[in-house]
Structures are given as structure tokens and as C-alpha cells.
Amino acid sequence: MRPDSPRAMRTHSRHSNVARFAALSLLLAAGIALGAEPKEWLERMNKALTTRNYVGVFTHVRGTRAETLRIIHRVRGRDVSERLLSLDGSGREFVRQGDELTCYLPDKRTVLVERRAPDGPLLGALPAIDEGNSLVYEIRGGERQRLLGRTTRVVALHPRDEFRYGYRLWIDEETSMPLKTQLCDKSGAVIEQILFSSIDLPERIPDSMFKPLVDASGYTWLRAERRVASTNASPALWEAMRLPPGFRMTTRSTQAMPGSNEPVAHLVFTDGVASVSVFVEPRKPDSKPTEGPTRVGSSSAFSTVVDDHQVTAIGEVPPNTVQFIATQVKATSKAPANQSMSIAPPRRNK
Amino acid sequence: MNDERPEVRQESRQVERDSQLSAMFDGELASAECELLARRLVRDEALRGQWSRYALIGAALRGERGVKLHDKVAHRVQAALSQEPTYGDASTSDVAANSTRSNSAANASLGDRWMRFARPVVGASVAAGVAAMSILWLRTQGPDVHVLASTPVTESIVLQAEPGDTPTDTLIAQAVPQPEPAPVSNGEPERYSTPAPSSQTSIAPPARFATYVVAHSEYSGPLARRMALLGIVGTEAQADELAEADAAAAAAAPGTVAPGTVPPNTVPANTARGAVDNAP
Numbered sequence: 001m002r003p004d005s006p007r008a009m010r011t012h013s014r015h016s017n018v019a020r021f022a023a024l025s026l027l028l029a030a031g032i033a034l035g036a037e038p039k040e041w042l043e044r045m046n047k048a049l050t051t052r053n054y055v056g057v058f059t060h061v062r063g064t065r066a067e068t069l070r071i072i073h074r075v076r077g078r079d080v081s082e083r084l085l086s087l088d089g090s091g092r093e094f095v096r097q098g099d100e101l102t103c104y105l106p107d108k109r110t111v112l113v114e115r116r117a118p119d120g121p122l123l124g125a126l127p128a129i130d131e132g133n134s135l136v137y138e139i140r141g142g143e144r145q146r147l148l149g150r151t152t153r154v155v156a157l158h159p160r161d162e163f164r165y166g167y168r169l170w171i172d173e174e175t176s177m178p179l180k181t182q183l184c185d186k187s188g189a190v191i192e193q194i195l196f197s198s199i200d201l202p203e204r205i206p207d208s209m210f211k212p213l214v215d216a217s218g219y220t221w222l223r224a225e226r227r228v229a230s231t232n233a234s235p236a237l238w239e240a241m242r243l244p245p246g247f248r249m250t251t252r253s254t255q256a257m258p259g260s261n262e263p264v265a266h267l268v269f270t271d272g273v274a275s276v277s278v279f280v281e282p283r284k285p286d287s288k289p290t291e292g293p294t295r296v297g298s299s300s301a302f303s304t305v306v307d308d309h310q311v312t313a314i315g316e317v318p319p320n321t322v323q324f325i326a327t328q329v330k331a332t333s334k335a336p337a338n339q340s341m342s343i344a345p346p347r348r349n350k
Numbered sequence: 351m352n353d354e355r356p357e358v359r360q361e362s363r364q365v366e367r368d369s370q371l372s373a374m375f376d377g378e379l380a381s382a383e384c385e386l387l388a389r390r391l392v393r394d395e396a397l398r399g400q401w402s403r404y405a406l407i408g409a410a411l412r413g414e415r416g417v418k419l420h421d422k423v424a425h426r427v428q429a430a431l432s433q434e435p436t437y438g439d440a441s442t443s444d445v446a447a448n449s450t451r452s453n454s455a456a457n458a459s460l461g462d463r464w465m466r467f468a469r470p471v472v473g474a475s476v477a478a479g480v481a482a483m484s485i486l487w488l489r490t491q492g493p494d495v496h497v498l499a500s501t502p503v504t505e506s507i508v509l510q511a512e513p514g515d516t517p518t519d520t521l522i523a524q525a526v527p528q529p530e531p532a533p534v535s536n537g538e539p540e541r542y543s544t545p546a547p548s549s550q551t552s553i554a555p556p557a558r559f560a561t562y563v564v565a566h567s568e569y570s571g572p573l574a575r576r577m578a579l580l581g582i583v584g585t586e587a588q589a590d591e592l593a594e595a596d597a598a599a600a601a602a603a604p605g606t607v608a609p610g611t612v613p614p615n616t617v618p619a620n621t622a623r624g625a626v627d628n629a630p
Contacts, residue, residue: 049573060580069580084579094564094579101564114564167573183577194576222561251569257561268569275574277566296563297581314562316574 038142038155041171045155048176051075055209056177056199057087062192062298074205083210093212106214112258113223136160136246136271145170147179148196157273162186163244163321164274165298175201183298185318192298222258238265238280240328244321246271257281269315269325276315276325283310293319302326 053074060067072083085093093104103112138158145154152170159166166188170180182193240249251268257279265280283289283305290303290310301314302322306329313326567575 071576084576101568103560103564105560112561112564114561169573178573181573181576192577192580194580255565257565266565268566270569273574275566275570277562277569279562279565294559296559296578298577299563299566299581301559301562312559312562314559314566316570316577 038139038153041142041153041155041176042139042157042169044176045169045171045178049073049178050080052175052177052201053203053205054177054199054201055205056196058194058196060192060194072205072209074210081205081210083212085213091214093214095210095212097210102212104212104214104216104219106216106219109219111216111219111221113221114258115224115256136164137166137273141168144173150174150179152179158184158188159186161245162318163246163324164271164317165191167273172199175199177201183316224256224258236331238267238278238329239332240267240269240278240325241330242324242328243269244271244324247276247325250275267329274315274317274321276313276317276322278311278313278325278329280306280309280311280329283308293323295319304329307331 055070055072057068057070060069068087070083070085070087072081074081079098080096081098082096083093084095085091091104091106095102095104099115101112101114103114105111136159138160140156140158141154143154145152147170151173153173155169155171157167157169162185166184166186168182168184168190169178171178177196177199178194179196179199180193181195183191185191238252243249247269248271249267249269251266253266254263255266257264262281265278267278267280269276269278289305290312291305292303294301294303296314299314299316300319300322301312302319302325303310303312304326305311309331311326311329313322313329315322563578563581567578570578
């Protein structure tokens with residue numbers, strides 16, 4: 001019997017403990033890295049979507065309906081141009097050039113022209129996925145999957161409650177463009193999806209590609225005036241008294257709307273991913289109020305009347321969320337503090 | 351062994367035929383095999399249906415405005431799309447399952463297979479594809495094929511194809527210098543009707559909602575913005591659904607009018623806020 005053998009064994013076992021600990025640490029580190037990765041893919045995707053030039057054709061599937069659309073997106077310095085057009089029948093188009101947004105609705109023989117709010121966010125400045133919204137969303141995935149002959153990363157942004165929708169994304173590994181996007185509800189059921197059949201990332205996109213196909217010369221053009229006419233407004237300020245978990249107000253402005261010369265109060269609420277806009281405008285004395293829920297594609301809207309004002313909440317969230325927010329909107333008498341942009345809509349005496 | 355089950359063999363034969371079909375469509379199938387498959391297409395109605403569906407899906411997905419699907423075929427394409435297995439799946443765990451499944455060609459989902467046809471057509475294969483289609487047209491007089499031949503599908507494929515464009519590099523930035531012409535107008539006429547600043551300046555609710563969506567989209571993230579704008583630009587998804595929503599909303603709250611439901615040149619009785627958007 002060798003005198004040092006127990007000691008040797010102990011040393012050995014200590015070494016193996018160290019080795020095990022090191023292995024465990026490595027695994028943990030790898031786990032953390034994997035955990036961070038899906039979030040990183042989301043950030044890359046947001047960056048790609050807002051900073052790259054792309055021309056793509058995609059199919060939009062909702063229920064059993066499918067429609068093919070084309071998107072053209074160009075970034076030149078601070079100048080972002082975008083065109084979205086339906087290739088199936090209606091000929092509807094949306095064109096953004098500079099600070100002007102134009103929506104061609106040939107089926108209604110109408111063109112809406114809107115100007116982006118001068119203090120509006122730049123398209124690149126988007127809320128990042130941070131700790132705040134990790135309370136309301138869970139980010140999962142990051143694994144590789146083949147799609148369209150490309151290697152993609154599948155990332156799921158899963159809502160933790162029923163006040164918001166989730167996304168499942170197939171993000172191209174090389175370009176970070178989402179080749180397939182699914183909008184899902186809390187239970188994971190797919191509400192609608194976008195599936196790209198081709199995406200090109202050209203260096204340059206000529207202006208001619210932003211020219212609409214539709215000849216809109218005979219249409220009614222509804223244009224928002226650049227400046228909101230100064231009205232004899234009393235300083236009412238609109239606020240939501242309570243908000244669904246995770247939502248906070250990010251913007252409060254007064255906006256001109258195409259076809260209206262009354263200023264419209266516009267409040268924006270976001271949970272970091274989804275956003276809800278609330279529009280408040282004085283009700284026309286001779287009009288019936290608009291009340292109740294409406295759907296516009298995947299967006300939900302809810303209208304109500306508060307203090308003789310028409311209040312409409314709209315956002316790409318479940319119907320309950322817009323209803324919650326719309327019914328919490330109240331006018332406060334408090335004058336706007338350091339919000340020079342805020343012009344309250346005029347209050348009418350009954 | 352599972353592999354020995356007749357239905358599995360049947361399925362793998364089907365898959366093999368599908369991949370032949372796809373190769374023929376891409377112009378990658380040897381001419382002798384092309385001939386065989388063309389003959390088979392004449393006999394096999396299911397396969398023929400698939401061919402025309404694939405061809406049309408490909409054309410539609412690549413499509414410009416030149417491509418217009420025959421109503422009947424469009425419905426069939428939609429039906430095929432709605433049968434795409436991944437559309438129904440819900441849990442994220444399926445994603446992993448799908449990824450392992452997609453490794454095996456035999457189990458490739460219908461979606462994977464039809465997306466193969468959605469790729470831009472390879473330059474060299476265009477002629478072959480068109481040729482194959484004309485073979486089909488000459489040899490069969492089936493309704494699907496007839497529709498195919500009577501639509502400007504082949505023309506659009508030719509127009510769409512770019513020599514040297516391969517399926518794998520469609521996503522690679524192509525540094526083709528393009529001359530930038532002078533800025534174009536947005537088609538706006540020099541004179542247009544602006545709503546008169548009167549007491550009834552509000553436009554009718556349908557256009558009002560579109561306005562709200564556009565204004566709201568400026569404050570959405572890139573994905574949400576796209577989804578929101580699709581609600582206005584996309585019309586197919588609107589028609590029935592919004593009519594339903596409209597009816598529901600009207601029942602719940604008289605006076606609510608959903609966008610996209612007002613036919614041109616008519617003013618619905620419940621649009622009490624004026625109807626400036628309905629131009630003569």
C-alpha cells in the first residue's frame with residue numbers, strides 16, 4: 001500500500017471537480033450566449049428592415065386568403081422612401097417619399113396625402129427590446145432552419161399576456177431580413193403571415209420605382225395641411241387614466257389629418273413592440289358618433305365618445321387592448337407642461 | 351419496418367415525382383426524362399393539377415401586374431395555400447420539429463415544395479420552362495392547362511428572368527449601376543379638390559380609418575407598421591372580413607362604418623359625417 005495514494009485520489013477528485021465546474025461554467029456561458037442570441041437577431045432584423053435597400057415580393061396570408069404584394073424600400077442618408085403595392089386586383093398603393101405619405105385607393109377613387117409629423121420619430125429610431133418589455137414578451141428560439149433555400153434563424157417573440165400579439169420570424173442569417181413573419185396570438189395560433197418569395201438588396205433603387213401605377217388624376221385628393229391652424233383652443237390635455245400592463249405613453253402631439261382642418265390630438269402608447277395610437281377630435285355637431293370595435297387588417301380599432309369628442313384607439317394589438325385604452329381616455333384641465341407641440345382640440349359647449 | 355409500408359412507398363414515389371416536376375419546371379431535368387414526365391402529366395390528372403398550380407403560384411409570386419389569375423385557378427391556388435401544413439401549426443416547439451423534418455426531402459412540407467417554385471426563374475431555365483409548358487399545352491387540353499396558356503404567365507416569366515440570376519444569389523446585393531432618372535411626380539394633378547374649410551370638413555369614416563392607420567403606422571415598429579399598412583393596401587383580406595366586422599359593429603353600435611366597405615359613388619345612410627371621399 002502506497003502512503004500517498006489517498007492523497008493522490010483526493011487531488012484527482014479535486015481536479016475532476018474543477019474540470020466539472022469549468023465544464024458547467026462553459027455550458028452556462030453558452031446557455032447565456034444562446035439566450036442572448038434571439039434578441040440579437042431581432043435587433044439585427046429591425047436594423048436591416050430600416051436601413052437597407054430592398055425590393056421584394058411577398059404573399060400575405062390571412063386565414064384562407066392570400067394576396068401578393070410588392071415592397072420597395074430605399075434609404076439614402078436620412079431620406080427613406082417606401083412603396084407597398086397590391087399586385088392582386090385592387091391596385092391599392094402606399095408610397096412614402098420624404099415626409100409625405102400617399103395612399104392611393106383606386107377602388108374609392110381617393111388619394112390620401114399625409115405629412116409626417118415634423119417631430120415624428122425617424123424610421124431608424126425604434127424602441128429596442130430591453131428589460132422593460134421582457135416582462136411582457138418572452139424571446140425564444142434562435143435555431144437554424146432552411147427556408148427558400150436559405151439558412152434562417154427562427155425567433156419567437158411570445159406575449160406573456162393577452163394584451164398583445166406575438167411574432168414568429170424566420171430571419172435570413174446572411175442579410176437579417178425576415179423571410180417569413182407570423183403574427184400569433186397568446187395561444188400561438190397564427191393570425192396572419194407574410195412570406196417573401198423574392199428579396200433583392202440592390203445598391204441603388206431609381207426614383208421611377210416609386211412612381212405609382214395608378215393614374216390618379218381624376219381622383220379626390222385629400223391632403224393634410226402642413227401646419228395646424230391655430231384655433232381658439234382651450235388647453236385641454238388628453239390622457240389615459242390606466243393602461244394595460246407594459247404600455248406607456250411615448251408621444252403626444254397634435255396633427256393635421258387629410259380632409260380635416262380641425263387639429264387632431266394624437267397620443268401614442270407602446271410596450272416596446274406593439275403600439276397603439278389614440279386620436280381625439282371634436283365631434284361634428286351634425287354627425288352621429290362612431291362607437292364600438294372595428295378591424296382594419298390585423299389592426300384593431302375602438303371608438304368612443306368622451307366629452308363630445310370622438311376618441312379612436314387603433315393599433316396592431318388584440319381588440320381588448322384598444323378598447324381598454326380608448327375607454328380610459330379623459331380630458332384633464334391641466335395645461336401642457338413643456339409640450340409646445342400640444343394643441344388641444346377645441347371644446348364645444350353643449 | 352415502417353419503410354416497407356405500401357403507403358410510405360406510395361408517398362416516396364409521389365415525392366420523387368414532385369421533385370422531377372420541380373426539376374422540369376426549373377429546366378434541370380434531362381430531356382428524355384422530360385418527355386417521360388410530360389407523358390405522365392398527360393395521363394395523371396393530379397400531377398397535372400399540381401403542375402399548373404405550381405406554375406401559377408410561381409408566376410403569381412413573382413408576378414407583376416401582367417399576371418392575373420383566372421378566378422377559378424386563383425381559388426384553387428388559395429385552397430392549396432390554405433392547406434399548407436405550417437399555416438395551422440401553433441406552438442414554437444413545432445419549429446424545431448419542422449427543421450429536422452425539412453432535412454429530409456421525403457418529408458418536405460408542401461410549403462417548402464411550392465416555395466421552390468416561387469424563386470425567380472433561372473435565366474437558362476426560362477426557355478425550358480416555357481417549352482415544357484407549351485409541350486403540356488399541345489398535348490393536353492385540360493382546363494387547368496388551358497387557363498395557363500391563355501394567361502400572360504409565360505410572358506411575365508420571360509420578363510422577370512434575368513440572365514445569371516440564380517436562386518441562391520437572389521438575396522445578394524447586386525451592384526448593378528442603374529441610372530437615376532429625374533424625380534417623378536406622384537401623379538398628383540395640378541389642381542385637385544381640397545375639402546372646403548366648412549363645418550362639415552370631416553371625411554367619411556371609411557377613409558378616416560385609413561387615415562388613422564397611416565398616421566399610426568409612423569409610430570409602429572417596422573414589422574407592426576407593415577402589418578398595419580397591409581390592412582389598407584391589402585384588399586383581399588378586407589372584403590368579406592370587414593363586411594362581417596362592419597355588420598357586427600353596426601349591430602353593436604349604429605353608426606360604425608368599417609373601411610373598404612363603401613362602394614364608390616354611393617353614400618351609405620349611416621355616414622352622417624359627410625362623404626367627401628366619394629368623388630364623382
